[in-house]
Every structure is written in structure tokens, then in C-alpha cells.
Amino acid sequence: MILSGARRTLAICGLLSLAAFAHGEDNSLTRDVAIIGGGAAGTYAAIRLRDQGKSVILIEKEDRLGGHTNTYEDPVTKTHVDYGVVVFHDNQLVKNYFDRLNVSWLVTDPHFTSGSPVYLDDQSAKPVNYTSPDARAALQTYAAHLAQYPKVESGFFLPDPVPEDLLLPFGEFLAKYPDVGNAAFTIFTFGQGLGDFLSQPTLYVFKNFGLEIIQDIGTGFLVTASQNNQEIYQHATKILGHDVWTSSHVASTPHRRKEGIQLEVKTPSGRRTVKAKKLLIAFPQKLDKLKPFDLDELESSLFGKFMNTGYYTSLVKNTGLPGNFSSTSVGANTPYQIPKLPGVYAVSATAIPGVFDVKYGSPTGLSDDFVRGEILSYIKKLQANGFAEKVPGEPEFVAYHSHTPFELTVARDEIAGGFYKKLYALQGHRNTWYTGAAFDTQDSSMLWNFTEEYILPDLLA
Numbered sequence: 001m002i003l004s005g006a007r008r009t010l011a012i013c014g015l016l017s018l019a020a021f022a023h024g025e026d027n028s029l030t031r032d033v034a035i036i037g038g039g040a041a042g043t044y045a046a047i048r049l050r051d052q053g054k055s056v057i058l059i060e061k062e063d064r065l066g067g068h069t070n071t072y073e074d075p076v077t078k079t080h081v082d083y084g085v086v087v088f089h090d091n092q093l094v095k096n097y098f099d100r101l102n103v104s105w106l107v108t109d110p111h112f113t114s115g116s117p118v119y120l121d122d123q124s125a126k127p128v129n130y131t132s133p134d135a136r137a138a139l140q141t142y143a144a145h146l147a148q149y150p151k152v153e154s155g156f157f158l159p160d161p162v163p164e165d166l167l168l169p170f171g172e173f174l175a176k177y178p179d180v181g182n183a184a185f186t187i188f189t190f191g192q193g194l195g196d197f198l199s200q201p202t203l204y205v206f207k208n209f210g211l212e213i214i215q216d217i218g219t220g221f222l223v224t225a226s227q228n229n230q231e232i233y234q235h236a237t238k239i240l241g242h243d244v245w246t247s248s249h250v251a252s253t254p255h256r257r258k259e260g261i262q263l264e265v266k267t268p269s270g271r272r273t274v275k276a277k278k279l280l281i282a283f284p285q286k287l288d289k290l291k292p293f294d295l296d297e298l299e300s301s302l303f304g305k306f307m308n309t310g311y312y313t314s315l316v317k318n319t320g321l322p323g324n325f326s327s328t329s330v331g332a333n334t335p336y337q338i339p340k341l342p343g344v345y346a347v348s349a350t351a352i353p354g355v356f357d358v359k360y361g362s363p364t365g366l367s368d369d370f371v372r373g374e375i376l377s378y379i380k381k382l383q384a385n386g387f388a389e390k391v392p393g394e395p396e397f398v399a400y401h402s403h404t405p406f407e408l409t410v411a412r413d414e415i416a417g418g419f420y421k422k423l424y425a426l427q428g429h430r431n432t433w434y435t436g437a438a439f440d441t442q443d444s445s446m447l448w449n450f451t452e453e454y455i456l457p458d459l460l461a
């Protein structure tokens, strides 16, 4: 709609007075909800709350929204490669969200895969005699186990007492149910980032590789039509406008109580005070990261129990590998031939000729220098083993990103002792709510659903 001159002046005056209302006399910013962390969950919450009439501020420490989304743009061809988040679930909530953001989407063919990889020894990168088993029947049996816990699909809503099967290390679960064994490698491959997969309580494997994933393997995943997932967050940033502060973080929390929240925020243009009725914390809830939020004893005792895995992603060029090269690591003498970690999960060709995606995982966090060194030394093993043509110079990173801390888990005894019941009881405590992977799972679509169903109703009340 185009406004005439006088009406435009009136409209601008109105906007200015609204802005004055939002910025207090003391230059503080007043909002219904302050959201910390602009990854999948925090960005979704900001858009949905704003669309339903709440004022928000979204505070993100990086210079862009998107969290685990990493998109590389080739400077010459402008081709995009998503080397972080790739696929979404084909469900109505995801479609509605993409439509709201004006992001075009499509559904992939069933059995979405990146081709037929060569299987290589996880240590030596030499070819191994491995044939991927037909996982279909085993996946059906696995799905039947999942179906016994329908509420686990949408959150840590566990039966009480917690069933023994969910507590068993996944390796023991597989030993107890040998019919699932042929699916172990497929589940491991999709569930990258879980660290020492066979030692993790089965609960975390069920959360990471749930019924919706199995369904989408059969019918197709939803992807952005542009194959540029950063577009989701670019559009969200535009819609949210001044309600996003990037390169910003909370330095301290003068109060967090029933009457409201006050945060002192470090931004590129200086310190700002944010006053909000409610607070939503949407970044990985590790104790050290939560320090500026003035935790009480209960909060510290629960968040202090989280352990984490390490997960790293990169794009490497100047390797000499053939354009269609794709490899998957396999353990030589390990159960189900699951590779030992820390190590490279897989190397895959991308849409940019000569650029390869390399994923690396670890049971615990590692230094970036160490991981970068390990990835390059793995590429050199591939070269030495004859997979690559000779090229002048060394392999080089065109992109590298640490996603650590990745999976947040607690010990089996904690799960059995009702950890997740206690964790979920924190929602609303001191006017603070929580979302993100530690509260549900490492899956953007599932997190949007969790945030919509279990968090937004309280924030909208």
C-alpha cells in the first residue's frame, strides 16, 4: 500500500511514539519475550511469537541467524552447498513455516542418499570388504520398538518408571534384539553426532532416529528449492528487522523472577538493557554457557549434569579426488562395523566441482586445531591410498565449522532417576523457558514442533 504525504507523516509519528514506548527513558528495550540464541528453535519462536502479537527481541552471539545451518557460496559460480543442516521433515508445520518465510520448498525422491560410497577402514582409509546389509526388515522391527513410546517422538516424555530398554546402552539393546542389527549402520550414519553410539543409552538413539525419519526415508524429505538453507534465516532476519541483535550476548542478568526479567546485553553498538516479561533460552544449556544468567542451585544442579559430544563439518578443496568420490568410514573389527570415534564419518562430493564435504565426530569436544589436522591427514591418506590424482599443493579448507557442544546427554542413572521430569519442571521457573536440542532432539523440524506445541502456549499466555 502506498501512503499519501500527510498520512505517511502521521504513520511515521505513530511509529516513532511506539519506538519511544519500547525504548525506556533509560535507553532500555522493553519486550514481551527476550529470546537468546537464534538457531533453529530460537528463530522459530521469534517469528511465531511476533506473528501472534507478542513483542520480541532475539539475541544471537554470531553475526547471522541459523546456528547449525552452514551454507557455502562458491565465489565464482554462486553455487550453494549446505554443509550443515540439509533436510527437513515433510510435514505441514514445516511447510507452513517455510511458506510464512517465503522460502520455496520441494520433496526429494524416497531413499534420499548421496550415492553409493566406497567403504574405507576408519583408521587407514584403505578399502574394506564391507557390503551394506539390507536394513529394511530391521528398520521395521526398530520402528516397532519406537512405536511403544509414542510420546518420546515429540520430547523427553518418558514412562515412569523409565523402561529398561530405553536405558540400555544401544550396543546392549542390539544384542538383546538381534533382529535390529542390520539397521545399526544405517541408524549410525543418519544419527551422526551421537559420539560413542553403541554406549549411548538407547533413549538418545530413539530420539535421534525416530519414526518421522524412517517415514521420510521411505517417502522423501523436504528441502529448500534453492538448496541454500541459509535462505531460511536470511528471510527470518528480514522479517524480524530491528528485533534481532546479532553479534550480541547477555553479559549479566540483574534479575530473573516472576515480576520480569532484566538482562544486560553486550552489542556491537555498546551495552544495552533489555526488560522482558519472559525469557526463552534457546542455545545449548551447558553450565558454562549459562553463567551470565544467574542460575540458582536447582538450575545449576540440573544443567551441570549435561555431557556433550563433538561434531565438526568442513569443505575441502585441492584434494585430487575424482568429482564423484564418496566414502564412508567402517570399523574393521568393531560390532556392526561401526567406526571408532574420534574420526571421519564420511567424505562426499558436493555440487561444486573439486570441493568435498568431510564430516568428523567425537565422543567429547576436541580443539579445532586438532580436528582440522585430523581431517587433512585423512585426505592425505586417501591420496596415499591411490584414490586421488596428483595435484600441486596441499588440500585446503574452504570452510570449517565446529558444532560442539553437539549432543547433550546425561548418564543412564540420571535418566532412570527422573532427570527429564525435573528438567521439564524448570519451564516457567523464574519466568524462564527453554527450547533447543537438549530439550528434544537434534532435528530442526522436530524442534519447531516441540517449540510450537510445548513452549509457545506458555509464552503467549
Ligand SMILES: Cc1cc2nc3c(=O)[nH]c(=O)nc-3n(C[C@H](O)[C@H](O)[C@H](O)COP(=O)(O)OP(=O)(O)OC[C@H]3O[C@@H](n4cnc5c(N)ncnc54)[C@H](O)[C@@H]3O)c2cc1C
Residues within 6 Å of the ligand: 036, 037, 038, 039, 040, 041, 042, 059, 060, 061, 062, 065, 066, 067, 068, 069, 083, 084, 085, 086, 087, 088, 248, 249, 250, 282, 283, 284, 289, 311, 312, 313, 403, 435, 436, 437, 438, 441, 442, 443, 444, 445, 447
Ligand atoms: C553438520 C550438521 C548437520 C545437521 N543436519 C541436519 C539436517 O539435515 N536436518 C535437521 O533437521 N537437523 C540437522 N542437524 C541438527 C540441527 O541442526 C539441530 O537440531 C538444530 O540446529 C538445533 O537447533 P537449536 O536451536 O537447538 O540450536 P542451534 O542451531 O545450535 O542454535 C543455537 C544458537 O544459539 C547461539 N548461541 C549460543 N550461545 C549463545 C549465547 N550465549 N548468546 C546468544 N546466542 C548464543 C548459537 O550461535 C546458535 O545460533 C544438523 C546438525 C549439524 C551440526
